[in-house]
Structure formats: C-alpha cells, structure tokens
Amino acid sequence: MSDLQDRMKQAVAAAATEQIKSGMVVGLGSGSTAALMIQALGAKLKSGELSDVVGVTTSFQGEVLAAELGIPLKSLNAIERIDLAIDGADEVDPAFQLIKGGGACHVQEKLVAVRAERFVVVVDSTKLVDTLNLSFLLPVEVLPGAWRQVQAQLAAMGGDAQLRMAVKKAGPVVTDQGNLVLDVKFAAGISDPAELEAAINNLPGVLENGLFVNITDQVLVGEIVDGEPRVRDLVKR
The missing domain is CATH 3.30.70.260 (ACT domain)
Structure with a gap:
C-alpha cells in the first residue's frame, strides 16, 4: 500500500472513530480500514479519552486485534443492543446498497450491521460504483x-x-x-x-449472501485531494 493510500485509510478510520462515545456498544468490522479504526479505538481507550466501550466483532481477525489492544468484547448473544457499527465495503452504489464479503466474513458482518442503531461504512473512492457486481463478484x-x-x-x-x-x-x-x-x-x-x-x-x-440492502446509514469516503487525504461524507441518492 502506498503512503498516500495508507494516510487516506487512516483519515477515514479516524473520522469514523470520532463517532464512538463512552459507554457505547460498538460493532467492529473487518478488513484493512476497519482494522485501523479498531487500532484508533484501542488508543483512545488506553489514553482515557474513551471509557466503558464494548466491542462486538465481525470476524476472528477483528477479535484477535481487539483482544491484543485490550478492547473489552462481548458476543452478539451477550448484548442487548449495538449503538454503532463501523465496517468497510467492497462496493457501494448511489443508494447506499453494498456488496461485502471479500474477506468471507459477510455473515457475521450482516448480523452486526442489522443489529446496530447506526451502521457507518468506511471506504475509499475506488469502492464507489453506479451498479453493483460489474467489477466485484x-x-x-x-x-x-x-x-x-x-x-x-x-x-x-x-x-x-x-x-x-x-x-x-x-x-x-x-x-x-x-x-x-x-x-x-x-x-x-x-x-x-x-x-x-x-x-x-x-x-x-x-x-447468506454479500448484498447489504437498506442497512447503511452513512458512508465516509477517503480521498486524496491535491496530494492530501480528505474524508467526504457521502449523500445518499
């Protein structure tokens, strides 16, 4: 991954993490950008900026990372609610419909997403498409x-x-x-x-399949503009 790409992913992960408040139950997504979000959350918990946050992971990969960072975890069966879920996507269309599952975690990802009060998707601009499935299977x-x-x-x-x-x-x-x-x-x-x-x-x-329909509340898009990372809050069409 190039330095610019890495900075772009860091920026969008940080923007999503800003929405996490103390006392929340948070769905922790899968993939490279979600991993950066989990790392940012772990840093905020360690510094004391956030407290009493409980994570619900969507993959074994995320579970291992969150555990290493000391983020308290619970299973779907052990929680009453998920306040906010943050995850990536492989494709996003103008109506905020998604294809997910490039990492083969879409069953647990969908369980967490539909349970959440708010579902926020973090992607880079290459994931935005007019029609799903023309490029991504x-x-x-x-x-x-x-x-x-x-x-x-x-x-x-x-x-x-x-x-x-x-x-x-x-x-x-x-x-x-x-x-x-x-x-x-x-x-x-x-x-x-x-x-x-x-x-x-x-x-x-x-x-289950990787179509996520009428679930997404917000899409944050990482972009590079004039050589600098920027985060765009997408408007649903």
Whole structure:
C-alpha cells in the first residue's frame, strides 16, 4: 500500500472513530480500514479519552486485534443492543446498497450491521460504483454439502458462480462458520439488490449472501485531494 493510500485509510478510520462515545456498544468490522479504526479505538481507550466501550466483532481477525489492544468484547448473544457499527465495503452504489464479503466474513458482518442503531461504512473512492457486481463478484456462503446444487441454481438465475479457492492452502476458502463461498457474476450487474438478496437467500443450502440492502446509514469516503487525504461524507441518492 502506498503512503498516500495508507494516510487516506487512516483519515477515514479516524473520522469514523470520532463517532464512538463512552459507554457505547460498538460493532467492529473487518478488513484493512476497519482494522485501523479498531487500532484508533484501542488508543483512545488506553489514553482515557474513551471509557466503558464494548466491542462486538465481525470476524476472528477483528477479535484477535481487539483482544491484543485490550478492547473489552462481548458476543452478539451477550448484548442487548449495538449503538454503532463501523465496517468497510467492497462496493457501494448511489443508494447506499453494498456488496461485502471479500474477506468471507459477510455473515457475521450482516448480523452486526442489522443489529446496530447506526451502521457507518468506511471506504475509499475506488469502492464507489453506479451498479453493483460489474467489477466485484457477489459472495454467497453455502453449506459444504450443497455448493454444487447452489451453483446450478445460481446459473439458472443468470449468475456464473465459482467456488472461492484459498491462496496459501490447498482447497477452498473455509469461512469462520465452517462453510464455503461461491463468488457470483451477473453479466449486467445487479439492478435490483433487494429482490436478488431475497431470492438468493431463499435457495436451499445458502446461509447468506454479500448484498447489504437498506442497512447503511452513512458512508465516509477517503480521498486524496491535491496530494492530501480528505474524508467526504457521502449523500445518499
């Protein structure tokens, strides 16, 4: 990552962290920008600027990082509410509909996002698109014994679905829930995210897909302007 990119991600992570107040239960997202946000939160708790903040993580990766930083954690089943969730996204359209799941954490990410009173998304400007799925594949988490069946059903819906393979191990990617991921491409992109999210999740063998529909309250975009990092608060269309 270049120094400018790193500074841009640091800026947007810091802007999101500014929304965390003492006493909050906070959903801690996954990915590189969310990791910077978790680090910023850890620093504020250590310095005493914030206190009594409890985190709910969306991935094992985030859990390990938060634990190393001394951020108190609770599970979804152990909390009554989530005041604020902060997470990244792989694509964001003008209506604030998202594709997430590049890190195969979208099941827990969606559980946390829908539970939160406010869901704030932190991205860089490259993640902004007019139509979802033209560039980034849609992740669909499936039961291991059903991936071929679901693949065929997605093909019947017009989606080319390929099993996600691991990079540094032999065989497929296995999620934190012990399932597999199909990455799906629809030739014309996704024109109706709400309809497709429901249709895919209705397929037997599917646990969840990476479409996040009508969940996002705010999108903070990191940009480089005149060689300096800037954060833009996006307006929903």
